[in-house]
Amino acid sequence: MMEGCLSLSGVKVRRGGRIILDVESLQIPSGAFVGIIGTNGAGKTTLLKVCCALCRPNRGTVEFAGENLARLSPWSRSNLRKRVGYIPQTVEYNCELPFTVREVVAMGRISVRPLLSRLSGADYEIVDNWIERLGLGGLRGQTFRSLSGGEQQKVLVARAMAQTPAVLMLDEPCANLDFNWKYQITEIVERLYHETGVTILLVSHDTSLLPPACSRIVLLHKGRILADGDIDSVFASEALQVAYDCRIETLNVGGRRYIVNKNQASGS
Amino acid sequence: MDPYFYLVIVAGLIAGASTGLLGVYIVGMRIPFIGICISHAAMAGTIYGSFLVFANPTLTAICPALGGIIASVIAALSLAGIRPEKSRLDTNVGLAIVFCLMLGLTFLGIGLNQASRSEMLGLLWGNILFTDRAGTITIAAMAAVLAIFCALFNKELKVLLFSRSIAAATGVHAGFVYGLFLVLCGIILAVNLPLIGGLMIFSIITCPAAAAYQICTAHRSVVIAATIFGMLSALIGFIASFYLDLPTGACIVLVSAGIFALAALYRLLLNRAD
Numbered sequence: 001m002m003e004g005c006l007s008l009s010g011v012k013v014r015r016g017g018r019i020i021l022d023v024e025s026l027q028i029p030s031g032a033f034v035g036i037i038g039t040n041g042a043g044k045t046t047l048l049k050v051c052c053a054l055c056r057p058n059r060g061t062v063e064f065a066g067e068n069l070a071r072l073s074p075w076s077r078s079n080l081r082k083r084v085g086y087i088p089q090t091v092e093y094n095c096e097l098p099f100t101v102r103e104v105v106a107m108g109r110i111s112v113r114p115l116l117s118r119l120s121g122a123d124y125e126i127v128d129n130w131i132e133r134l135g136l137g138g139l140r141g142q143t144f145r146s147l148s149g150g151e152q153q154k155v156l157v158a159r160a161m162a163q164t165p166a167v168l169m170l171d172e173p174c175a176n177l178d179f180n181w182k183y184q185i186t187e188i189v190e191r192l193y194h195e196t197g198v199t200i201l202l203v204s205h206d207t208s209l210l211p212p213a214c215s216r217i218v219l220l221h222k223g224r225i226l227a228d229g230d231i232d233s234v235f236a237s238e239a240l241q242v243a244y245d246c247r248i249e250t251l252n253v254g255g256r257r258y259i260v261n262k263n264q265a266s267g268s
Numbered sequence: 269m270d271p272y273f274y275l276v277i278v279a280g281l282i283a284g285a286s287t288g289l290l291g292v293y294i295v296g297m298r299i300p301f302i303g304i305c306i307s308h309a310a311m312a313g314t315i316y317g318s319f320l321v322f323a324n325p326t327l328t329a330i331c332p333a334l335g336g337i338i339a340s341v342i343a344a345l346s347l348a349g350i351r352p353e354k355s356r357l358d359t360n361v362g363l364a365i366v367f368c369l370m371l372g373l374t375f376l377g378i379g380l381n382q383a384s385r386s387e388m389l390g391l392l393w394g395n396i397l398f399t400d401r402a403g404t405i406t407i408a409a410m411a412a413v414l415a416i417f418c419a420l421f422n423k424e425l426k427v428l429l430f431s432r433s434i435a436a437a438t439g440v441h442a443g444f445v446y447g448l449f450l451v452l453c454g455i456i457l458a459v460n461l462p463l464i465g466g467l468m469i470f471s472i473i474t475c476p477a478a479a480a481y482q483i484c485t486a487h488r489s490v491v492i493a494a495t496i497f498g499m500l501s502a503l504i505g506f507i508a509s510f511y512l513d514l515p516t517g518a519c520i521v522l523v524s525a526g527i528f529a530l531a532a533l534y535r536l537l538l539n540r541a542d
Contacts, residue, residue: 054437074443081439093431097296098485107430110423111438115445119423143485163438 005030005199006051006167011060013046013223021046021057021223028201030166033193035210035231036203038220039243044203045089047220048169051201052084053077065166082112085160089171089203093144093152101139101147104155105131108162130158134188150181157188167199168192174209186211207235212255219243231257273510279399279407280502280520283460284476286411287469288498289418290453291477292491296429301363302347302450303457303473306340307466308370310458311391313339315377318388333406336461340454343370348447374466394465396506396516403462410456417452418491421445426487468517472501475524479531497527 006028013021021043028034028051036044049055050062053069062069064080072080085108108130109123119127131140134154139147144155153173160168170189174182190211193200204210210217210231217234219227220243227239234240235250235257247262294300317335343366350362378388390398418425424445427435435442457469464472476497477490484490505520512519 052437075441078439078441078443081437084438086437088433088437093434094296094298094429096481097429097487098481098490099426099430099487103426103487104430107427107434108438110427111435111440113423115424115441116420160438 005063005065006201007061007063008050009061011050011057011062013043013050013055014058019223021050023047023060023223023225026218026225026228028167028199030199031197032216033200033214034202034216034218035207035214036201036218036220037205037207037210038226040205041222042220042243043223044205044220045171046223047218048086048171048201048203051167052081052086052169054081054086082163083166085163085165085168085198087153087156087160087168087170087173089175096145099144100141101136101144101155102127102131102141104144105136105158105162108159112163126164127162130162134158134161148181150177150184153177153181153185154188157185157192161192161196161198165198167201169201169203171203172205173202174204174206182206182209190214207250208253208256208258210257275401275404276396276399277503277506279404279463280396280506281499282404282408282411283396283463284472284498284500284502284520285495286407286414286456286498287460287464287472288476288480288494288496288501289411289414289491290456291473291475291498292480292494293418293425293429293449294453294473295477295481296490297432299359299363300470300474301360301367302453304466304470305347305363305367305370306343306450306454307457307461307469308367308374309343309454310336310340310461311466312370312373312377313337313458314391314461315374315381315388318381319377333459336458337455339370340458341451344450344454345447348443348450390465391461392466394461394463394468394517396463396502396520398462403459406459407463410459414452414456417448421448425449429487464520465517468521471521472498472524475521475528476501479528482528482531482535497524501527 008023008026011021011023012019036047038044046055050057067080069077106119106124106127109119109127113119113123131137134157136154136158139151144152147155174185177185186209189200189202190213192198193213202210202214215230217227217229217231218225219234219239226243227234227237241248244259249260249262251258251260294302314332314336317332346366347362350357350359381388424440427440428442428446432442460469477494479497480490480493484493501520501524505523506516508514508523509516509519
């Protein structure tokens with residue numbers, strides 16, 4: 001299996017007596033850009049957490065680059081996460097601390113360096129390179145807490161990329177951002193994909209945030225995969241209407257897909 | 269001045285420096301309650317350790333202190349085992365439970381130990397004047413271990429300070445470093461307990477670090493400022509208590525709170541100027 005490949009089979013995650021994820025089979029090849037969509041509570045975040053060994057399934061097998069995650073020790077699982085650039089949906093960042101943008105991006109290198117070692121000049125070159133590539137050069141010395149939500153998200157993407165990950169996993173990276181910042185962040189993710197070829201898993205409940213480069217869609221509904229295929233086939237299928245429980249019309253604007261509730265549209 | 273007072277001042281400075289440095293991480297990780305929680309564990313351990321001394325007086329030199337260290341390390345390890353994302357138990361709730369348990373054990377121990385109840389109660393307040401050369405050397409050795417730990421794991425501690433969930437998600441071996449930090453925290457609090465006291469130590473951990481976070485704009489300067497503020501709290505508190513004939517522990521706490529108040533005022537004025 002190639003580096004960065006993910007494979008799930010017979011995965012079930014149960015919480016509070018309820019099955020919140022039930023994936024029969026899912027293969028993510030190296031170099032893919034996969035959008036994971038679905039309504040709230042569909043299991044998108046759980047799927048991502050299972051993929052990066054932050055959540056252990058009750059049943060089934062998850063393989064990352066050919067390694068069965070269940071058979072790894074906590075130490076080895078932690079080592080494996082060094083190859084995953086993960087940006088969680090909600091994280092309690094300690095914004096009171098005076099960490100600069102450069103320090104936060106450098107945290108991406110910290111995770112790949114062994115314990116008891118220091119960051120080298122080469123590490124800081126990678127850090128500065130990602131700061132520049134994400135257009136954060138002017139903010140390098142500013143504290144993270146002084147940035148806007150969109151700028152902070154850019155810094156976190158730079159931090160994840162500074163890890164030089166095999167897979168970049170983004171969980172609702174545009175939550176709480178205005179439409180302009182949403183566009184900017186997804187543009188950046190798309191550019192990173194084209195420039196680096198990194199495997200990307202992008203979770204979003206808003207389908208318009210999936211950039212044109214996102215060639216494959218996994219539609220989750222009540223923890224199960226309702227549709228999995230190229231963007232045109234998934235958006236043309238009935239599955240979308242089942243998942244959102246309404247009549248749906250999809251619009252294609254510059255390669256981005258918008259979902260419109262037909263009932264609402266005709267009502268107005 | 270009596271040479272003994274120089275020893276007391278040195279012990280106070282070292283205790284202030286190590287608790288100030290600990291505070292940077294405890295306050296930064298938003299777990300300040302951990303100080304009082306582990307110090308009560310140390311108190312309970314010290315009290316039950318002293319029971320062995322009654323049984324065998326030759327153990328006087330090691331038993332109470334060793335009991336304190338063992339109890340605080342057990343408390344630290346149980347706190348390290350709390351995983352909010354898995355156990356539905358918030359770290360602060362876990363701290364409160366361990367704290368209540370240790371407080372109960374402490375007072376039970378004091379109640380059972382009728383012979384030296386006032387001495388046991390003294391652990392709550394501490395007394396810097398009870399220090400001796402061996403105690404000072406122990407405190408200094410542990411302060412050195414803490415400084416080395418912070419230097420060696422500086423990069424991992426920075427990620428933990430920023431976000432524990434990010435640290436866990438990106439493979440920083442967060443659990444290992446966090447557990448190690450809590451164990452070290454337990455030992456340092458246990459060895460400083462007779463000097464600063466279970467109740468006072470909470471203040472000297474929290475106030476200097478909180479003051480440093482108010483005025484500093486870089487992580488390194490927070491570390492330096494918190495260490496200096498901790499030392500100043502101990503030094504000024506001791507001198508004030510000596511000349512004004514007041515309880516030493518209380519003076520140290522009031523000075524550390526005063527330093528925080530000044531730093532908060534500085535931040536307020538700075539914000540207004542902006």
